[in-house]
Structure formats: structure tokens, C-alpha cells
Amino acid sequence: MAQANTEAPALALKDITCTFISRDDPGQRYTAVADTTLEVKPGEFVSVVGPTGCGKSTLLNVGAGLLTPSKGAVEVFGQPLQGINQRAGYMFQGEALLPWRKALDNVTAGLQFAGVDPKEADERGREWMRRVGLGGFEDRYPHQMSGGMRKRTMLAQTLIRDPDIILMDEPFSALDIQTRQLMENEVLDLWMAKRKAVLFITHDLDEAIAMSDRVVVLSAGPATHPIGEFLIDIPRPRDVAEVRSIPRFVELHTDIWAVLRDEVLKGYAQQKTKVA
Numbered sequence: 087m088a089q090a091n092t093e094a095p096a097l098a099l100k101d102i103t104c105t106f107i108s109r110d111d112p113g114q115r116y117t118a119v120a121d122t123t124l125e126v127k128p129g130e131f132v133s134v135v136g137p138t139g140c141g142k143s144t145l146l147n148v149g150a151g152l153l154t155p156s157k158g159a160v161e162v163f164g165q166p167l168q169g170i171n172q173r174a175g176y177m178f179q180g181e182a183l184l185p186w187r188k189a190l191d192n193v194t195a196g197l198q199f200a201g202v203d204p205k206e207a208d209e210r211g212r213e214w215m216r217r218v219g220l221g222g223f224e225d226r227y228p229h230q231m232s233g234g235m236r237k238r239t240m241l242a243q244t245l246i247r248d249p250d251i252i253l254m255d256e257p258f259s260a261l262d263i264q265t266r267q268l269m270e271n272e273v274l275d276l277w278m279a280k281r282k283a284v285l286f287i288t289h290d291l292d293e294a295i296a297m298s299d300r301v302v303v304l305s306a307g308p309a310t311h312p313i314g315e316f317l318i319d320i321p322r323p324r325d326v327a328e329v330r331s332i333p334r335f336v337e338l339h340t341d342i343w344a345v346l347r348d349e350v351l352k353g354y355a356q357q358k359t360k361v362a
């Protein structure tokens with residue numbers, strides 16, 4: 087019988103390059119990501135930060151098995167990834183709820199598609215809605231909920247299948263700062279209880295440091311690649327609002343920002359040229 091590879095990373099992106107047909111000029115090719123290697127160990131919380139449009143979502147889509155890279159390989163717990171990454175749950179940046187389904191039915195959608203008995207799906211759905219603070223709101227439609235409630239619903243929808251790897255693409259970027267911090271703390275509590283591997287994409291450096299074990303900095307595009315990696319040696323449990331004022335946080339912020347700053351300026355300049 088094949089031995090489970092306990093040493094293997096939960097997710098390994100190996101030497102990934104992604105080249106697209108350019109959106110600006112279909113005659114040209116655009117290399118969004120080049121020669122990128124990135125690993126997340128079991129139980130590790132890794133954030134990827136980088137300037138806008140640099141290729142963060144592209145990397146996450148590769149890890150989810152939604153996008154086949156032009157070059158390189160993906161391994162999941164030591165096994166080559168083929169097709170969709172079944173060990174991963176994916177929380178997207180935008181709104182991903184089905185508007186015609188009530189909150190509970192959105193939360194249980196994945197279980198229903200997986201053929202789980204409806205009664206069991208219903209029970210697990212109600213339990214998860216309670217866990218994310220939405221007990222009593224099972225019958226609300228997405229348009230009857232606030233942005234924060236919809237994000238909580240999406241979180242329950244992602245976690246209910248108990249994925250070993252959680253992929254999050256700027257999940258809270260649309261929220262006001264207070265709601266965002268509440269949700270960040272909730273995610274950390276849930277993560278502390280289960281210790282799944284998390285790959286978290288954000289352009290917010292404070293959020294990345296507050297949440298993570300490790301922060302990877304990406305260069306501006308084209309041919310985005312990691313240019314720095316920082317261990318976040320701040321003890322847990324952390325409160326994302328309080329942690330920002332401790333000296334080690336400020337130190338790490340200064341160090342990472344020194345690497346990120348020029349890339350953000352480059353990314354910003356590129357966006358301006360595109361708009362002009």
C-alpha cells in the first residue's frame with residue numbers, strides 16, 4: 087500500500103509559468119507569472135502579497151486546478167495534481183453566492199453536488215451557519231443580507247466540506263474595516279481549531295502579517311515571481327486589531343514594505359498607463 091507522504095507540502099507550486107494571449111493586444115502573448123515556486127506546509131498559513139494585477143489570482147487558480155500552467159507542476163500532499171484540486175476549498179474575491187438560493191442552501195450547495203444525504207447536509211449546514219455567527223439567518227436570500235453576512239455565508243460554504251487546503255483570494259477586500267477585522271479574527275479562530283493549510287491572497291500587508299505564519303512578496307508583472315519571504319514570528323493566538331501595535335509587527339511591516347514598495351509603485355504606474 088502507498089505510504090502517505092507526511093513530509094510533503096500540502097500544496098507545492100513548482101517552477102510555474104503562466105503565459106496568456108494578451109488582453110490588450112490579442113496578437114501578443116503576456117507572461118503573467120514566471121518560474122514561481124511556492125509551498126504551503128500542512129497546517130501552515132501563508133499569505134501572498136503583491137501589487138495589483140501582478141498575478142496573485144493566477145497562482146491561486148493554478149493551485150485550485152482551475153488553470154493549467156504553461157510550464158511547471160503542482161503537487162498536492164506529494165501527488166501530482168490532475169484536474170480540479172479536490173483537497174482544496176476556494177473562497178473567491180467577489181460575490182459567489184447563488185442569488186436564488188437561501189443562505190442555508192448556498193452553504194450546503196457543495197454537499198448537495200457531492201451527493202451527501204439531504205438531511206445530513208441540512209444539519210451540517212445549520213451547524214456551520216451557527217459557527218460563522220449566522221444562526222437564525224438560514225432562510226435569508228443573499229440580497230437580504232449585508233456584505234459581511236454574505237462573506238460569512240461564503241466562508242461556511244467553503245469550510246463545510248472540511249478541505250485540507252483553503253485557498254482565499256482577497257476574501258474580505260470589499261468589507262468595511264471593522265467588519266473585516268471581525269471576520270479576520272473569526273477565520274483565525276477557525277484555523278487555530280483545525281490547522282488546515284491556507285494560501286491567502288491579499289494586497290493588504292497589515293492583513294497578511296496579522297494572519298500568517300509566512301508572507302511571500304511577489305514582484306510587479308510581467309513575469310511576476312517571488313522576491314521575498316518573511317517568517318511571521320509573532321505568537322498566537324493573535325487579535326488582528328491589537329497585533330498591529332506590537333513592536334515586532336511594526337518591524338516586520340517595515341522590512342516587508344521595503345521590498346514591496348517599489349513593486350507597488352511599478353504596478354501602479356502600469357495601471358495608470360493602461361487607463362491613460
Ligand SMILES: Nc1ncnc2c1ncn2[C@@H]1O[C@H](COP(=O)(O)OP(=O)(O)OP(=O)(O)O)[C@@H](O)[C@H]1O
Nearest residue numbers: 106107108109118137138139140141142143144145
Ligand atoms: N485568462 C487571461 N487572459 C489574459 N490575461 C490574463 C488572464 N488572466 C490573467 N491575465 C493577466 O495576468 C495578469 C495577472 O492577473 P491576476 O488576476 O492574476 O492578478 P492579481 O494580482 O490577482 O490582480 P488583483 O490584485 O487586481 O486582484 C494581469 O495582467 C491580467 O490581465
